[in-house]
Amino acid sequence: MSENIRKCTALIVDDNWYNRDIFRMALENADYEITEAEDGKKGLDILEQNTFDLLVLDLQMPEIDGYGVLKALRAEDRHKSMRVLVVTANPHMATDKVDDMADHVMLKPIDVVSFAQFTKRLKKTFTGES
DSSP: OOOOOOOEEEEEEOSOHHHHHHHHHHHHHTTEEEEEESSHHHHHHHHHHOOOSEEEEESSOSSSOHHHHHHHHHTOGGGTTOEEEEEESOGGGOOHHHHHHOSEEEESSOOHHHHHHHHHHHHHHHHOOO
16 A cells, blocks of 8 residues: 655755755755755745745855744744754854754764665654654
8 A cells, every 4th residue: 555645845945055955965865845045035935826745945145144044934833843954063163052953963074874764763753654
């Protein structure tokens, strides 16, 4: 018997194309539908029009940084169920304020295998898979 399992969605917001590429490949491997933004302003523009299951968010970006994105999206009820995975190369940016608003914080460089395994496990919480 085949069950119709919905496709999970993810928004990647990172100013580094290489990082977006790595996150996209890992998330596609876990069968997510991906949308990308190269800075916080573009990420917020996308979030005004769409909702996602997962946000992969860099902290240090031009225009609006990750902390600004977190503050804006946590103020909106429609994004309350979205999981936020913050990724940063600067451990000093992963403050208690960021930690309180994010669901998980990972330090760069990201281990691709661990990231892929984490997102596959996370996907099960969205779909109810066992």
